[in-house]
Amino acid sequence: MRKNTVAIIAFDRISPFHLSVPCAVFGEDQTCEPGPRFMQMVCSAETKRLDTAAGFSIDTPYSLKDVAKASLVIVPSWRDPDEMPPPALLNALRAAHRRGALVVGLCLGAYVLAAAGLLDGRPATTHWYWAADLAARYPKIEVDPNVLYIDDGDVITSAGTAAAIDCCLHILRSRWGVDISNRVARRMVVSPHRQRGQGQFIQRPVPKESARDHFSKLLDWVSEHLDQQHSLDALAERALMTRRTFTRRFRDTMGVTVGRWILHQRLELAQQLLETTDHSIDLIASMAGFGSPGSLRQHFRRIFNTTPLNYRRSFRG
Secondary structure (H helix, E strand, O other): OEEEEEEEEEOOOEOHHHHHHHHHHHHOOOOOOOOOOOEEEEEEOOOOEEEEOOOOEEEOOEEHHHHHHEEEEEEOOOOOOOOOOOHHHHHHHHHHHHOOOEEEEOOOHHHHHHHOOOOOOOEEOOOHHHHHHHHHHOOOOEEOOOOOEEEOOOEEEEOOOOHHHHHHHHHHHHHHOHHHHHHHHHHHOOOOOOOOOOHHHOOOOOOOHHHHHHHHHHHHHHHHOOOOOOOHHHHHHHOOOOHHHHHHHHHHHHOOOHHHHHHHHHHHHHHHHHHHOOOOHHHHHHHOOOOOHHHHHHHHHHHHOOOHHHHHHHHOO
């Protein structure tokens, strides 16, 4: 297994976009910039020449045998949730996981990791449209349809399509540092870090324009006043609704509860402050509305499996 070697699994009828995401993140020309250099291999899970979903073919010199060289193995999608992946691919993923490689399933690639048994007893995600199906097929998996990606240490899964970019940037950010991930994000002209999740994209009845605008203004106001405490009653009053109607409307519109959404905003603000300022942990806890540094540490450990101080050390070099 070679450090900084990336194996990206390709298969017949693969979506070119899904294949291109990890290729763009880990394969961009970085010769003029400091940072890690990745050896990238597009490994065919089937024949050497593969058809794509866009009508053209790709030809790669790498096969599943080359997966054994990689420290990072990415399954960018899968062609059909109803189709069991080939045994050779599942065996290659299991072997990679056993030897300590980081294994990633982007979008429907989570189905391939699930079929290999790598997600049993773990939290995972996939495209929101298929989340319920994944949970039904593999009941041992804790499927979360609202997040953009889930990092469970040695196994990572992401939501659909563009969320694969978020996930790959997260891998860069958490394993190789914020500087390199930010440079790649700027080059790709995308946000280096999104955190609101895919709950906002789940297909639901579209609210009336006035209600949507009102919610947007309320969300903006809360985001600008995260240092304050926000009760459901106070927010419902500001939204000109009863508490019951407000909580139901919020969940239908945002895909998460009020409390969970506010917590995510506070965590995102705390991350930004830890990365970009020299403020003390006490001050950041206050500015982000956690009330006490102990509360900030508790949520950081539960959500990110680290402490604010260690997070700062990791993402500020």
